[in-house]
Amino acid sequence: MEYFIIVNKCAGGNKARLLWPKIETKLNHDKVAFHPYFTKYDGHAVKLTMQILHQLNDTPHSDAIIIAAGGDGTLHETLLGCKRYYADNINQHKVPLAFLPIGSGNDFARALKIPLHWQEALKDILACRSASILNLGHYTNLVNKTDGYFTNNYGIGFDATVVHDANKSPLKNNRYFGKFSYWLAVVKALRTFQGFKVQIRIPGSTEKTFNNAFLVTTTNLPYFGGGIKIAPDASAYENQLDLIIVENPSIIQLILFVSMIFLKRHLSLRFIHHYVQKQLFITTNDARYGQIDGEELGEHTYQIKLETASYPFWVH
Ligand SMILES: Nc1ncnc2c1ncn2[C@@H]1O[C@H](COP(=O)(O)OP(=O)(O)OP(=O)(O)O)[C@@H](O)[C@H]1O
Numbered sequence: 001m002e003y004f005i006i007v008n009k010c011a012g013g014n015k016a017r018l019l020w021p022k023i024e025t026k027l028n029h030d031k032v033a034f035h036p037y038f039t040k041y042d043g044h045a046v047k048l049t050m051q052i053l054h055q056l057n058d059t060p061h062s063d064a065i066i067i068a069a070g071g072d073g074t075l076h077e078t079l080l081g082c083k084r085y086y087a088d089n090i091n092q093h094k095v096p097l098a099f100l101p102i103g104s105g106n107d108f109a110r111a112l113k114i115p116l117h118w119q120e121a122l123k124d125i126l127a128c129r130s131a132s133i134l135n136l137g138h139y140t141n142l143v144n145k146t147d148g149y150f151t152n153n154y155g156i157g158f159d160a161t162v163v164h165d166a167n168k169s170p171l172k173n174n175r176y177f178g179k180f181s182y183w184l185a186v187v188k189a190l191r192t193f194q195g196f197k198v199q200i201r202i203p204g205s206t207e208k209t210f211n212n213a214f215l216v217t218t219t220n221l222p223y224f225g226g227g228i229k230i231a232p233d234a235s236a237y238e239n240q241l242d243l244i245i246v247e248n249p250s251i252i253q254l255i256l257f258v259s260m261i262f263l264k265r266h267l268s269l270r271f272i273h274h275y276v277q278k279q280l281f282i283t284t285n286d287a288r289y290g291q292i293d294g295e296e297l298g299e300h301t302y303q304i305k306l307e308t309a310s311y312p313f314w315v316h
Pocket of ligand 1 (some may be wrong): 010043072073074104106107260
């Protein structure tokens, strides 16, 4: 096999910068054919992936694998590069995508049972012999007609506000205190976040309105927010997406919600709504932050269509 590795050295609060030389040494030691490409800015992995796929088209390699080495954001961008390239090259063989988790949250790795230690994860990639088609999420902005994909989740509300506030924190890229920025953002959002109105439309059923939503997360995986099992039965092997809506909880309900998450019983709570669908539509009237795979989308209203998609992944 020949591995084309997209490396985000900033992932994991710059932890990846220290890990990459070890990964490179191991690959050289094992005489693995590999080509590293380093991301230089936010969004660069999309471009690098498209460049790699163009190169592979000029000189076909039937045994090529693209590895995203970083966090969920790097995987997200690498997938986007693949999807954009194949949108213009529909009939070409799709190069499978592998993930080496060296970021912070690594919800994708957790869900797919990819080891969180790089040595074990690399061993699994090198031992893998066939691709598996995984389910993904596809979103369309119905206002400006732009679209994209998510491997993990698309969240509007509380989770996205936390991502936004944590990203602004000066501690964010600190290897030791990075997690602090996240928890500080959680505390701030708990104190200040205001519920919002959301309409959900599922083909074949009547539209539902929630006047005081707190969290509206559509997920392809059980986990979000770095290991929180929000949708315990969600699976990237099933052609469906889980939508979880949490109505603005009181302090007691919040404590109940958090405790029930640990017991995996939170979906039975009265103020939590759960849908499992192939396609759904979400409209919001109030501007709120959004996040896709942990990357922030800014603060605005939403009119989106979410549906399933797929891509070959180099995983067991
Ligand atoms: N050279 C770079 N300089 C600055 N930012 C970069 C660079 N390369 C990539 N990025 C950005 O780094 C961000 C974080 O990457 P990523 O999500 O992979 O790691 P993480 O946040 O540590 O992990 P996770 O998402 O799993 O918590 C992404 O938004 C990506 O676009």
